[in-house]
Amino acid sequence: MNNAAPQVSIVKMYSAREEIYPREAKGRYASLRWLCVWLTQLVFYGLPWMVWNGRQAVLFDLEARKFYIFGLVLWPQDFIYLAALLIICAYSLFLFTAVAGRVWCGFACPQTVYTEFFLWIERKIEGARSARIRLSRQPWTFEKIAKKTAKHFSWGLLALWTGFTFVTYFTPAHTLLHEVISAALGPWEWFWVLFYSFATYGNAGWMREQVCKYMCPYARFQSSMFDKDTLIITYDQKRGEPRSANPKREREADKEVGDCIDCSMCVQVCPTGIDIRKGLQYECIGCAACIDACNSIMAKIEAPLGLIRYSTEHAINNHLSLKQMQQRVMRPRVLIYSGLLMVIVLTFFGALFMRTPLKLDVIRDRGSLGREVEDGLIENVYRLQIMNTAETAHRFKLSVSGIESITLATSDEVQLDGTASRAVPVRVRVAHGEGKTGSNKIFFELKAVDDDSLHVKEKAVFFVPR
Amino acid sequence: MSDFTSGFWNIYITVLALLGIAGCAILLWAQSVQKVTMTTDAAGDGANNAAQVGTTGHVWDEDLTELNTPMPRWWMWMFYITIVFGLAYLFLYPGLGSYAGKLGWKSSGAYQEELSKADAEYGPLFNKYLTQDLKVVAVDPKAHAMGERLFLTYCSQCHGSDARGSKGFPNLTDRDWLFGGDPETIKTTIMNGRNGQMPSMAAALGTDKDVENVANYVLSLSGATSDPIKVVFGKSKFINCAPCHGADGTGNQMLGAPNLTDKIWLFGGSKETIMETIQQGRSSTMPAFKDFLGEAKVHVLAAYVWSLSNVNQDQAQK
Numbered sequence: 001m002n003n004a005a006p007q008v009s010i011v012k013m014y015s016a017r018e019e020i021y022p023r024e025a026k027g028r029y030a031s032l033r034w035l036c037v038w039l040t041q042l043v044f045y046g047l048p049w050m051v052w053n054g055r056q057a058v059l060f061d062l063e064a065r066k067f068y069i070f071g072l073v074l075w076p077q078d079f080i081y082l083a084a085l086l087i088i089c090a091y092s093l094f095l096f097t098a099v100a101g102r103v104w105c106g107f108a109c110p111q112t113v114y115t116e117f118f119l120w121i122e123r124k125i126e127g128a129r130s131a132r133i134r135l136s137r138q139p140w141t142f143e144k145i146a147k148k149t150a151k152h153f154s155w156g157l158l159a160l161w162t163g164f165t166f167v168t169y170f171t172p173a174h175t176l177l178h179e180v181i182s183a184a185l186g187p188w189e190w191f192w193v194l195f196y197s198f199a200t201y202g203n204a205g206w207m208r209e210q211v212c213k214y215m216c217p218y219a220r221f222q223s224s225m226f227d228k229d230t231l232i233i234t235y236d237q238k239r240g241e242p243r244s245a246n247p248k249r250e251r252e253a254d255k256e257v258g259d260c261i262d263c264s265m266c267v268q269v270c271p272t273g274i275d276i277r278k279g280l281q282y283e284c285i286g287c288a289a290c291i292d293a294c295n296s297i298m299a300k301i302e303a304p305l306g307l308i309r310y311s312t313e314h315a316i317n318n319h320l321s322l323k324q325m326q327q328r329v330m331r332p333r334v335l336i337y338s339g340l341l342m343v344i345v346l347t348f349f350g351a352l353f354m355r356t357p358l359k360l361d362v363i364r365d366r367g368s369l370g371r372e373v374e375d376g377l378i379e380n381v382y383r384l385q386i387m388n389t390a391e392t393a394h395r396f397k398l399s400v401s402g403i404e405s406i407t408l409a410t411s412d413e414v415q416l417d418g419t420a421s422r423a424v425p426v427r428v429r430v431a432h433g434e435g436k437t438g439s440n441k442i443f444f445e446l447k448a449v450d451d452d453s454l455h456v457k458e459k460a461v462f463f464v465p466r
Numbered sequence: 467m468s469d470f471t472s473g474f475w476n477i478y479i480t481v482l483a484l485l486g487i488a489g490c491a492i493l494l495w496a497q498s499v500q501k502v503t504m505t506t507d508a509a510g511d512g513a514n515n516a517a518q519v520g521t522t523g524h525v526w527d528e529d530l531t532e533l534n535t536p537m538p539r540w541w542m543w544m545f546y547i548t549i550v551f552g553l554a555y556l557f558l559y560p561g562l563g564s565y566a567g568k569l570g571w572k573s574s575g576a577y578q579e580e581l582s583k584a585d586a587e588y589g590p591l592f593n594k595y596l597t598q599d600l601k602v603v604a605v606d607p608k609a610h611a612m613g614e615r616l617f618l619t620y621c622s623q624c625h626g627s628d629a630r631g632s633k634g635f636p637n638l639t640d641r642d643w644l645f646g647g648d649p650e651t652i653k654t655t656i657m658n659g660r661n662g663q664m665p666s667m668a669a670a671l672g673t674d675k676d677v678e679n680v681a682n683y684v685l686s687l688s689g690a691t692s693d694p695i696k697v698v699f700g701k702s703k704f705i706n707c708a709p710c711h712g713a714d715g716t717g718n719q720m721l722g723a724p725n726l727t728d729k730i731w732l733f734g735g736s737k738e739t740i741m742e743t744i745q746q747g748r749s750s751t752m753p754a755f756k757d758f759l760g761e762a763k764v765h766v767l768a769a770y771v772w773s774l775s776n777v778n779q780d781q782a783q784k
Contacts, residue, residue: 214538
């Protein structure tokens with residue numbers, strides 16, 4: 001490659017973005033993407049309005065430090081579940097990427113989903129690709145101003161609604177709606193509604209593919225999960241080349257031609273503005289719009305479909321059959337990812353469903369180690385921090401064990417409201433001469449009077465002075 | 467700001483910070499357009515990008531070349547925005563040496579603001595009880611729960627979670643009080659704190675023998691086992707203790723002098739401990755909570771403490 005002479009030139013280190021006007025793609029994958037858009041967004045916009053037991057079904061109450069997810073109430077102590085959830089997300093991404101490339105990017109990522117929404121609005125107002133290009137090149141006529149205003153206004157409304165919805169996950173939806181109507185939002189609610197709206201408007205309206213190209217970290221490290229058997233969107237070079245815009249004439253001239261008629265449809269539909277015929281590129285988000293576009297052309301010229309298709313590097317180079325391709329899915333990398341994912345998912349749900357919605361912390365009084373009280377009994381003082389993390393009130397029975405004559409000198413009944421916590425000072429006594437001098441292991445057990453399954457046992461230390 | 471011994475360091479930091487920002491700006495401006503020696507790859511179609519922007523000329527692993535693709539321009543604007551943000555921040559907030567910032571922001575001020583906000587929110591909950599008599603507050607279940615929480619937070623370190631105290635820290639659940647146990651006195655104790663002083667009596671009493679005799683007498687006051695002969699000798703010396711503890715040893719709540727005739731001992735009731743107390747004296751302090759908690763919280767707290775020995779606890783919890 002060093003045959004060209006070196007030359008000195010001025011290079012601009014920063015360049016303006018080249019506007020991309022993706023043509024609308026129609027076909028199997030476009031429908032699939034719209035299905036994903038509908039599914040994810042029905043959940044996102046609808047969930048805050050769902051009611052569960054007289055409260056919002058899903059609410060992350062940061063101020064009260066309680067996360068409500070349907071029947072589940074998570075406390076800060078349950079933070080480990082969030083960590084586990086993130087690990088599950090990460091491993092799912094690893095697995096999906098290893099098997100099918102950037103499916104997340106192309107079909108489910110919010111950036112893709114909102115860009116799809118915003119593009120739909122853009123198309124409705126400004127028209128198809130060619131009309132949009134024409135509009136942006138023409139001078140500022142009344143029509144252009146009207147259309148651009150209408151577009152940004154619609155984008156703004158959708159963005160505001162999105163920002164509002166986002167905040168309803170943290171402030172009850174009905175309260176927030178009421179506050180919006182009466183213009184009584186708090187400063188932070190204002191900030192987050194507007195911030196999230198602005199982020200939606202900016203990312204889906206203006207930044208679009210640049211988010212994937214320059215900002216998204218996942219887009220950059222996913223290549224380490226790719227291998228030769230990962231599904232990617234490929235152009236079948238052997239079948240397509242040499243491409244020709246007029247195959248009939250070339251054939252008449254006895255020239256060899258491929259199936260690609262160089263209609264550039266695959267380039268026009270691409271949301272990141274690349275030419276898939278140059279091979280796999282880091283900009284490709286795997287949305288499969290080029291597959292839809294190419295197939296519709298192939299159908300028209302009555303050539304077999306799939307000149308651009310989901311395939312693997314291995315399959316394209318070695319002409320593997322579909323069956324051979326499928327056999328290669330079960331490779332060590334995929335098996336290890338799935339195995340790990342399965343273990344974590346099972347552990348996560350197992351732990352989540354078997355967890356007791358009752359927590360007990362034993363805090364030993366540090367002021368005195370142990371003291372002698374009437375009748376020569378040895379007494380220790382503890383503070384029990386009891387948390388009823390479920391939403392129903394309970395009456396609990398407290399007991400203590402570990403040393404033969406150990407008894408509670410204070411009340412053994414504790415009443416707790418739903419999602420409440422309480423510190424209860426308790427005194428525990430042991431007969432003189434029992435237990436060894438120094439620390440003795442004891443257990444506090446808390447049992448709900450009305451629910452046998454609700455109990456916790458916590459160990460503590462009883463101190464017998466010399 | 468008196469952190470620095472000389473004004474030089476203020477200038478040093480100011481100059482360094484501003485020079486740093488200016489340096490970033492100059493670097494950014496200088497690097498946005500650059501003369502580069504590039505190797506144009508004329509291979510054509512397959513390396514279209516490389517043909518347009520060239521490579522930096524760096525090659526690794528035989529064929530890995532670094533493209534010289536320009537960065538997006540909005541990225542550059544973001545860098546400039548950070549510079550403007552930095553300058554605006556340094557103008558508004560403290561950062562440049564001893565300059566306090568246009569807004570006069572202080573971490574202590576932010577803390578005060580948070581504190582007064584919390585007071586505004588939670589204050590009324592406590593103020594509600596301030597007008598009520600302590601004995602009325604003591605039987606209010608809600609006030610009891612609030613008092614318990616306050617006690618566990620601020621008092622339990624010394625008096626124990628169960629309020630039964632430990633050596634040197636009085637038990638608050640019995641009816642024996644050093645400074646008086648009516649609700650108002652308890653409130654005064656918490657508000658202003660107390661100082662309990664017992665001087666060393668070794669010199670006043672005389673020899674170690676005398677101290678032991680007095681200790682025996684003190685033990686006899688509460689009916690504990692004691693040597694009858696030593697008690698007789700000790701009784702004559704007890705006159706030295708009478709100014710505070712009273713001629714009959716029942717103590718004086720004005721001074722915080724404990725009653726020696728009951729079986730309750732603040733520092734311990736063995737002969738050795740009593741002798742130690744007489745010889746070395748004792749000194750204990752209950753801190754004042756007036757400024758720290760404010761009267762309203764102390765009011766609730768005093769009612770709770772009084773209720774421990776005067777209200778049936780099972781009833782109070784309901």
